[in-house]
Amino acid sequence: MTDIAKVPCTIITGFLGAGKTTLVRHVLQNAGGRRLAVIVNEFGDVGIDGEILKGCGIESCKEESIVELSNGCICCTVADDFVPALEGLLALAEPPEHILIETSGLALPKPLVQAFNWPAIASRVTVDGVVTVVDGAAVAAGRFADDPEALKAQQQEDASLDHDNPLEEVYEDQLLCADLIVLNKADLLNDDDRQRVIGEINAAIPRAVKVVTAEGAKLDADVLLGIKAAAENDLAARPSHHDAEEEHDHDDFDTFIIDLPTVNDPADIVARIKQATADHDILRTKGFVEVTGKPMRLLIQGVGQRLQQQFDRPWKPGESRQGRLVVIGQHGLDQDAIVRAVTGA
Numbered sequence: 001m002t003d004i005a006k007v008p009c010t011i012i013t014g015f016l017g018a019g020k021t022t023l024v025r026h027v028l029q030n031a032g033g034r035r036l037a038v039i040v041n042e043f044g045d046v047g048i049d050g051e052i053l054k055g056c057g058i059e060s061c062k063e064e065s066i067v068e069l070s071n072g073c074i075c076c077t078v079a080d081d082f083v084p085a086l087e088g089l090l091a092l093a094e095p096p097e098h099i100l101i102e103t104s105g106l107a108l109p110k111p112l113v114q115a116f117n118w119p120a121i122a123s124r125v126t127v128d129g130v131v132t133v134v135d136g137a138a139v140a141a142g143r144f145a146d147d148p149e150a151l152k153a154q155q156q157e158d159a160s161l162d163h164d165n166p167l168e169e170v171y172e173d174q175l176l177c178a179d180l181i182v183l184n185k186a187d188l189l190n191d192d193d194r195q196r197v198i199g200e201i202n203a204a205i206p207r208a209v210k211v212v213t214a215e216g217a218k219l220d221a222d223v224l225l226g227i228k229a230a231a232e233n234d235l236a237a238r239p240s241h242h243d244a245e246e247e248h249d250h251d252d253f254d255t256f257i258i259d260l261p262t263v264n265d266p267a268d269i270v271a272r273i274k275q276a277t278a279d280h281d282i283l284r285t286k287g288f289v290e291v292t293g294k295p296m297r298l299l300i301q302g303v304g305q306r307l308q309q310q311f312d313r314p315w316k317p318g319e320s321r322q323g324r325l326v327v328i329g330q331h332g333l334d335q336d337a338i339v340r341a342v343t344g345a
């Protein structure tokens, strides 16, 4: 049972680029009168997600209600960052009625749920639900499954190898913690793929969890909020690959930022990022760049080889127009080669 005196919090998790920020933005824009606040955590931050959310254009959604945590993955900075951020929101003159917490795409949600049992906050907040956003197209393409050929080669080399696929582990941890799963990017799935992916998700979770399909993460706030799971009291039902560990790290993944030169034609930089993504198996790119003669900056979002770009807002007076691109991939990225490929230098 959820204690009605506690402020409900919804944790929105899901792998890199699944559509978490898109979902949070949609909820903010369709809040149905709820006073919401957001804590948003980015891995490899150039402040893209926070800015997208602050630009939601809703009058009732004040900037002070959107807190960015960019000091690493939220699951590892609970004491230093997350708990103080939550306390800060609760101390606002008009405290939120519901808090959305967007984790980074590499965060494990369970340590965050556990944090709700910390004495400093335990009596004041509860996890209303863990919503896991899934990139349907990425799952359908086998992004998180083991590559059978690679696995065979690994095992031939060392039969005792405890096989470990970091992408799959993060993805599964996020599924296993869920109270609701949003199968997003339905526009990129045919009916057969959708059924297959739903079947795979259900098979991966030992308890019954509802899966809803969405495009652009457009779901009614009433579906997402008010689940009343009190997940912090239900940790045993949410197994994690990292249960046995005192601490975990994110060494399996690399991130770095590339300074981008001003471009004359957006098509060139987009083509270069696409090529670098393909050549180096990059998981996620996001950032912005100045285009010669344009008063707006160009926002670039890449999830695997699928790239989207749009002029998102005018440059602010006095603002640095230095373009920046965050690159995230599995450990071992060839940073120098990627910088050369993207900048054309």
Ligand SMILES: Nc1nc2c(ncn2[C@@H]2O[C@H](COP(=O)(O)OP(=O)(O)OP(=O)(O)O)[C@@H](O)[C@H]2O)c(=O)[nH]1
Pocket: 014, 015, 016, 017, 018, 019, 020, 021, 022, 023, 042, 049, 104, 105, 106, 184, 185, 186, 187, 188, 214, 215, 216, 217, 284, 301, 302, 303, 308
């Ligand atoms: N085709 C398609 N693209 C989508 C959909 N939902 C989101 N996207 C796009 O996917 C990209 C990533 O979306 P985000 O909402 O930023 O994903 P995220 O999970 O917050 O990403 P990280 O915070 O980097 O992990 C953006 O370019 C979105 O426009 C969808 O339903 N269909």
